Amino acid sequence: MTLDPRTTAILSGISTATLTTVLLKKGLRNVWMRGTRPLRPGQPRLVGRAFTLRFVPAREDLATPESWSSPKSTRAAIEDMPAGCIAVVDAMGVTDAGIFGDILCARMARRGVAALITDGVVRDVAGVLGTGLPVWCQGAAAPPSVAGLTFVDWQQPIGCGGVAVFPDDVVVVDEDGAVLIPQNLLEAVVSASAEQERLEGWIMSEVDKGAALPGLYPPNAENKARYDAWARENPIQG
Structure with missing residues (x-):
């Protein structure tokens, strides 16, 4: 479900700082995703519906390079991402295993994904920057995701940076990080x-x-x- 152009236009002009104040007045205090910092300075403010991905702690029989070919993999999830969505990834705050690298980010950019947001890190950071995909994360790490995480599914409720994110919630992200707007409060x-x-x-x-x-x-x-x-x-x- 895409956002209507008017909503996108209005939210594109609203800072995440303002949004947190508005949401606080509506009783929501926990809407800013911790650790979501822009990978590249000067990334534009972006608005989109959340497309969620979930990792759990690595388990040796599941977190293997062979899992990348599984039907339930990050590769398969990317092929399900609609244009204009913001991929929000629950990496449990793990910072020593990069969830995505340059090839996956290049495919996301090619599919028209608006941005990648995670409380984890990416790898191949120079290549990721070269894809042009806007990324908000905690930084970079050389090891692959399976060194510290097991991918389990997409389009499920997740926690990213300590915030509950449901598929199709709305995310606004700028220099101050990512803020969640619950779908039922959007209007x-x-x-x-x-x-x-x-x-x-x-x-x-x-x-x-x-x-x-x-x-x-x-x-x-x-x-x-x-x-x-x-x-x-x-x-x-x-």
Whole structure:
């Protein structure tokens, strides 16, 4: 299920910092995936539905190079990824075995996958960067995944960076890392986030003019009235 263009456009303009504030107001505190750092500086903010992959601890009879040819493998999972999705991989925070290398990332890029997010690491990092696939992870390690992990399945509920991720939840990722928006809250979060971003933009403009923070951030009744008047003259487009 793809995101509609309007939702994608709105969320592409909302920082993950703003999203965490909006989600906090809705009672969700644990939405930022720990360890999801951009592999390359300057990667763009991206929005997409989560396509989940799950690893468990390595077990010697299963985590073997032969498993790469199994019907239930990372290779098979990649062939199931729809264009525009964000692959979210539960690597259990393991940082001494790279879950994907340059060839797998090249195939993902060729299939139109928007990004790879994991609480683990990648390998062949120079080659991965060369594929152009945006990656958020904890860094790089030379050993293959089977040195520390066993791949078990895709499109199941997972935990990535301590956050529960279900297939088709929405992920927004930028320089601050990856944030999860539960599918059932998407419409409400999109609406509230656009308004929160606009409010914070107005507050920043006031700060640039020399305004003090008390009573401005958050706004008191007087400043809220000033903002409301400004907002009526500057409606959200789209």
